[in-house]
Amino acid sequence: MGMTMVEKILARATGQAAVKAGDVVEPKVDLAMSHENAALVLNQFLEIYKGTGLEAKVWDPSKIAIIFDHRVPAESSKTATNQKKVREFVAAQGITKFHDIRGDEGGICHQILPENGYVRPGYVVVGTDSHTTSHGALGAFAFGIGATEMASVWALGSVLNVEVPGTIKVVAKGKFPAYVLPKDLILYLIGKISAEGANFKVIEYHGEAIEKMDTSGRLTICNMSVEAGATSGIVPPDAETRRYLKEVAGVRETVAVFGPDPDAVYDQEIEIDVSKLEPQIACPHTVDNVKPIGEVAGKPIQQIVIGSCTNGRLDDIEVAAKMLKGKKVARSVRMLVFPASGRIFREAMAKGYITTLMEAGALVANSGCGPCLGVHQGALGDGETALSTTNRNFKGRMGNPNSEVYLCSPAVAAASALTGVITDPRGDR
Amino acid sequence: MTNVVLKLGDDISTDIIYPGRFMATVLPTETPQYAFADHTEFNARLKKGEIPAGSVIVAGKNFGCGSSREQAASCLKGPDLVVVAKHFARIFLQNSINLGLRTVICPEIEAEEGDELEITADKVINKTKGKSFDIVPLPKARQAIIDAGGLIPYTRQRVLEGKK
Ligand code: SF4
Numbered sequence: 001m002g003m004t005m006v007e008k009i010l011a012r013a014t015g016q017a018a019v020k021a022g023d024v025v026e027p028k029v030d031l032a033m034s035h036e037n038a039a040l041v042l043n044q045f046l047e048i049y050k051g052t053g054l055e056a057k058v059w060d061p062s063k064i065a066i067i068f069d070h071r072v073p074a075e076s077s078k079t080a081t082n083q084k085k086v087r088e089f090v091a092a093q094g095i096t097k098f099h100d101i102r103g104d105e106g107g108i109c110h111q112i113l114p115e116n117g118y119v120r121p122g123y124v125v126v127g128t129d130s131h132t133t134s135h136g137a138l139g140a141f142a143f144g145i146g147a148t149e150m151a152s153v154w155a156l157g158s159v160l161n162v163e164v165p166g167t168i169k170v171v172a173k174g175k176f177p178a179y180v181l182p183k184d185l186i187l188y189l190i191g192k193i194s195a196e197g198a199n200f201k202v203i204e205y206h207g208e209a210i211e212k213m214d215t216s217g218r219l220t221i222c223n224m225s226v227e228a229g230a231t232s233g234i235v236p237p238d239a240e241t242r243r244y245l246k247e248v249a250g251v252r253e254t255v256a257v258f259g260p261d262p263d264a265v266y267d268q269e270i271e272i273d274v275s276k277l278e279p280q281i282a283c284p285h286t287v288d289n290v291k292p293i294g295e296v297a298g299k300p301i302q303q304i305v306i307g308s309c310t311n312g313r314l315d316d317i318e319v320a321a322k323m324l325k326g327k328k329v330a331r332s333v334r335m336l337v338f339p340a341s342g343r344i345f346r347e348a349m350a351k352g353y354i355t356t357l358m359e360a361g362a363l364v365a366n367s368g369c370g371p372c373l374g375v376h377q378g379a380l381g382d383g384e385t386a387l388s389t390t391n392r393n394f395k396g397r398m399g400n401p402n403s404e405v406y407l408c409s410p411a412v413a414a415a416s417a418l419t420g421v422i423t424d425p426r427g428d429r
Numbered sequence: 430m431t432n433v434v435l436k437l438g439d440d441i442s443t444d445i446i447y448p449g450r451f452m453a454t455v456l457p458t459e460t461p462q463y464a465f466a467d468h469t470e471f472n473a474r475l476k477k478g479e480i481p482a483g484s485v486i487v488a489g490k491n492f493g494c495g496s497s498r499e500q501a502a503s504c505l506k507g508p509d510l511v512v513v514a515k516h517f518a519r520i521f522l523q524n525s526i527n528l529g530l531r532t533v534i535c536p537e538i539e540a541e542e543g544d545e546l547e548i549t550a551d552k553v554i555n556k557t558k559g560k561s562f563d564i565v566p567l568p569k570a571r572q573a574i575i576d577a578g579g580l581i582p583y584t585r586q587r588v589l590e591g592k593k
Contacts, residue, residue, distance in 0.1 A: 040499060048581055051585075052585060054589075075453075078454065130497040132497075146524035147455075149524070149580065151584070152581075152584040155584055156584060160570075161568075161571060163568060195440050195491060196490055196494070199518060374448075374450055375449050375450045375453070396448050401467040
């Protein structure tokens with residue numbers, strides 16, 4: 001019986017010839033990522049060693065990545081103190097993949113990992129963040145875990161009791177029409193299968209639309225796979241993966257690529273023709289409340305956000321800059337742009353996108369999670385509505401339970417910035 | 430015997446259980462004060478100590494969807510609540526098992542606030558309604574963590590064995 005992507009990766013990570021969905025395994029971890037919540041991981045890690053008489057030492061400091069992004073620069077003394085504790089721990093343990101609050105190498109964890117070449121095809125990646133699913137874009141099995149689980153990984157170098165997930169195969173065929181983007185594909189899929197449609201499963205992406213998609217688009221799709229409940233999303237690595245790792249991430253060695261076996265067994269197969277897709281909007285307050293744009297166009301909004309690990313990359317900023325060039329953001333709306341990393345910020349500056357966006361009236365803020373999780377910058381007022389390229393619209397997500405968040409692609413966000421209402425980037429139809 | 434103190438619907442996200450704006454607070458000893466912070470009435474009762482240990486929250490499908498934040502589990506573990514849901518989102522369920530928060534998967538559960546429940550090894554009995562509902566057992570591998578008293582003692586054991 002053939003193996004799916006995740007079965008192949010877990011077979012390798014457990015030193016077995018084969019594993020199948022439902023098996024319980026203890027895979028070795030290739031990369032363990034945390035952000036500010038490393039402060040909690042640290043607390044739990046020290047707990048593990050309490051009373052053992054052993055020195056608390058991480059299993060492999062070169063395989064741990066810690067990135068400050070959720071609340072940067074710190075919004076409170078509490079956060080700042082936690083960040084300080086983590087910095088001290090990083091130094092004491094010799095953790096090398098540490099990205100502090102900096103303009104040269106800082107940014108959102110799910111952008112920092114790929115752009116630095118920390119993730120490779122076939123890796124097992126765990127992160128104390130649900131959107132760790134993103135890294136499936138590079139052909140890794142990457143999934144979110146809690147802080148205590150991570151403490152256990154820091155101690156043992158493996159994840160205990162992983163049940164090999166079943167896989168849903170999604171085949172995206174056809175070519176994207178103008179102004180329809182990978183974000184629209186993933187929103188459509190979540191709307192179709194629901195917020196729990198892939199719970200405990202992996203979504204494996206295939207088809208012409210995925211093969212032609214660049215790594216940035218694949219990151220968007222794998223990132224949001226968790227919004228359908230998926231343990232992870234994964235794209236079989238290919239020539240594009242190699243290109244990205246070489247040209248963008250600066251990885252010198254040639255990476256091995258592989259796909260699932262032709263006779264792999266899937267729980268379900270879903271086919272989507274992207275050539276028929278329209279821009280999609282996820283309406284409040286669940287990510288699976290997805291409607292084609294025609295049903296919500298005209299809705300007034302007060303805040304537009306372009307950013308996050310979902311859509312804060314250079315191509316996302318480029319889409320917005322091109323649409324806003326020489327124009328003005330409507331006075332009734334504030335537009336906030338958060339480049340996903342310092343590197344993306346600098347590239348966007350070099351290309352003139354930042355100037356264009358600011359001249360149009362957008363506010364460009366430092367790289368980081370920003371308003372995506374509503375603890376820091378860009379909270380909403382009572383009764384306000386936001387339109388955002390981020391990934392969650394849960395009640396209260398942008399810092400106020402008495403507000404609403406709609407999710408969309410960067411093209412929809414930019415078109416709507418010009419009008420102050422939800423607007424179809426394809427023009428009047 | 431115990432009572433239902435809160436009845437919720439489907440897709441209760443971690444932003445509802447533990448809003449993101451309190452994420453700077455991480456220690457399990459400090460998180461319970463923000464449990465269901467935007468559910469002001471319930472949160473106030475919890476803080477005043479009006480909710481007895483062992484009380485039950487009943488929810489629908491996909492409880493705990495969203496973020497991996499462990500605060501969402503530790504804030505309910507602190508006051509020793511029990512969550513009975515039709516089913517749970519993956520990371521939340523694993524966090525609960527790791528921390529020893531009691532979670533019960535009960536796909537057919539019917540219960541209202543105030544109902545009296547008895548939870549046995551394989552059933553949730555709703556005494557008020559006079560009905561009982563089957564529990565879906567956790568996989569054996571997960572049960573081992575619960576039996577060890579949570580993931581920290583479980584891993585501690587492993588670390589000690591590794592040094593032998
Ligand atoms: S940008 Fe938003 S979704 Fe992404 S890691 Fe930050 S808080 Fe999470």
